[in-house]
Amino acid sequence: MPSRSFRFSLRDVPAPLRHETMREVVGRAMMNMDFVPFTESLSMEIEGRLLPGVTITDAWISGHRADTGYDRSRDSDDFALVWSSSPARGMMSQFGKDHPADGSGVLISCADRMTADTRETFHHVTVKMQRAALSPLLPDVEAMLTRPVAADNDALRLLASYIASFRSLDSPAPELDHVVATHIVDLVALAVGTNRDAAEQASRRGLRAARLDAVKRWVLARLASPDLGVAQAAAAVRLSPRSVQLLFEQDGTTFTAYVLRERLALARHRLAAPGFAGRTISEIAYGCGFGDLSYFTRSFRSAYGETPSDARHKAMGGRR
Numbered sequence: 659m660p661s662r663s664f665r666f667s668l669r670d671v672p673a674p675l676r677h678e679t680m681r682e683v684v685g686r687a688m689m690n691m692d693f694v695p696f697t698e699s700l701s702m703e704i705e706g707r708l709l710p711g712v713t714i715t716d717a718w719i720s721g722h723r724a725d726t727g728y729d730r731s732r733d734s735d736d737f738a739l740v741w742s743s744s745p746a747r748g749m750m751s752q753f754g755k756d757h758p759a760d761g762s763g764v765l766i767s768c769a770d771r772m773t774a775d776t777r778e779t780f781h782h783v784t785v786k787m788q789r790a791a792l793s794p795l796l797p798d799v800e801a802m803l804t805r806p807v808a809a810d811n812d813a814l815r816l817l818a819s820y821i822a823s824f825r826s827l828d829s830p831a832p833e834l835d836h837v838v839a840t841h842i843v844d845l846v847a848l849a850v851g852t853n854r855d856a857a858e859q860a861s862r863r864g865l866r867a868a869r870l871d872a873v874k875r876w877v878l879a880r881l882a883s884p885d886l887g888v889a890q891a892a893a894a895v896r897l898s899p900r901s902v903q904l905l906f907e908q909d910g911t912t913f914t915a916y917v918l919r920e921r922l923a924l925a926r927h928r929l930a931a932p933g934f935a936g937r938t939i940s941e942i943a944y945g946c947g948f949g950d951l952s953y954f955t956r957s958f959r960s961a962y963g964e965t966p967s968d969a970r971h972k973a974m975g976g977r978r
Contacts, residue, residue, distance in 0.1 A: 662709075662835070668702040676700045685724070696721035701779055707825065709839035711791035714821055715784040724774040735789040736768040737799060739846050741807070741814065746780035752804055761809035765802050765850050783818065787843055795847035795856040802850045812896070813848035816868035820845065823871050841867045869895060870905045874916070881921050884949045888913045921946045922961050925954070929966055930973035939966045 666688075671679045680700060685693035703718040740750065741763035748759030752772045757764040759780065766772055768786065792799055807814050824838055844864025847856060872895045880886055891913065892899045906913045925946040928934040934942060940951050943966070948954040958966050 662707065662832075664704075664706045664708070666702070666704045668700055680722075689724075691724045691726055694723040694725075696723070696777065705825075709835050709842070711788040712839040712842055713784075713786040714825070714842070715786070716781065716825075717784070718779055718781055719776065720779045721777045722774075723776075726771045726773075736786050737765060737789065737792055737803075738768055738784050738786040739763050739765050739807070739817075739849065740782060740784045741809075741818075743781040743783065743818070746776070747778050748774065748776035748780065748782075750774045755804045757804065757806060763807035763809075763811070763814050763849065764804055765799075765807070765846075767800070767803050783821065785817070785821075785842060785846060787846065791839070791843050792846065795843065795852050795860055796850065797853075797856075805850065807849045811849050813845050813865065813868075816865065816872060817842065817845040817849060819872050819875065820864075820868040823875060837867075840864065866905065866908065869897065869901075870909060873897075873902055873905060873913075877917055878920060881917070881924055881947050882945055884947050886917055886947060917947075918957060919961070921948060922958055925958065925966070926962065926969060929970045935974075939970065942966075 666684065668676050668679065677695060677700065680693050680695060680702060684702065684704075685691045697720050699720065701718065701720040704715060705717075706713060706715040742748065742759040742761055745761050746759045750757045750759070750764065750766070750772065751774075752766050752770060759776065759782065789799070796802060820841065841864035844860035845868055848860050848865060852860065873891050876891055876894050877886065888899045888902050892902045895902070897905075903913055906916060911919075925942055925948070928937070928942045928946070929939070937945070943951055943954040946954075955966060958964075958969070962969065964972075
């Protein structure tokens with residue numbers, strides 16, 4: 659993983675040492691919490707990504723109780739939005755308010771006492787933000803603490819999708835970190851609920867980026883479909899067709915051009931892949947969503963300056 663990422667797994671720790679490792683290394687040293695396991699079969703998988711002012715953490719931890727144990731000093735003024743990817747038997751509490759692990763989210767203070775009680779292993783995501791990153795969009799952030807964010811909240815749904823896209827990048831360019839961090843904070847503010855001026859600013863940045871990302875993810879999963887159209891994409895991401903078209907126009911392209919580019923890229927990859935050596939060029943073209951072989955050949959030559967046959971020949975080292 660990149661240097662600005664981190665990962666921890668109890669699978670790498672001998673079984674007799676897992677209780678102590680969870681309590682001392684993970685709980686007190688890494689997370690400043692007291693951990694009390696509810697099972698002898700301990701499991702813990704933690705993956706994180708560090709961005710400017712933002713830390714994204716994915717965690718899978720077997721049943722346990724976690725407690726900060728005290729109200730922390732105000733030298734830690736971070737905030738965190740926490741949610742589970744699916745309902746589970748768990749509860750988070752702060753300021754006397756209980757929040758179930760039902761797929762919804764909740765904004766919590768990292769400076770105040772918090773407890774969590776989980777009875778099973780499940781996936782939950784934490785987006786931790788410095789006050790300086792969040793307060794321009796949520797000036798009265800304390801008033802938003804422990805306020806639940808519904809699982810079907812549009813901004814929360816887009817935030818989860820946007821983070822998944824960023825996480826899937828093998829080696830994201832460091833210069834993207836500030837942009838991605840800004841978009842994530844925008845989406846957190848929109849999910850929790852902010853004032854009108856801040857909402858407009860966040861919508862122009864993070865919301866637009868996350869919506870475009872969601873459309874692109876939907877397209878990439880369906881390149882083989884010959885009937886891939888803007889109407890279907892719009893319905894899938896809960897937007898109008900015109901809104902989807904505007905997203906691509908603001909990105910300097912069109913929906914049709916993006917689909918063509920990605921289909922050509924997929925075809926080019928398959929032409930060079932050993933696993934597709936037994937497939938004919940027409941089979942590859944049709945498998946990438948092209949319904950007309952002549953159109954595929956013309957488009958391929960226009961994009962790459964060579965025919966599909968030339969590309970395959972070159973990938974095979976000149977062998978016929």
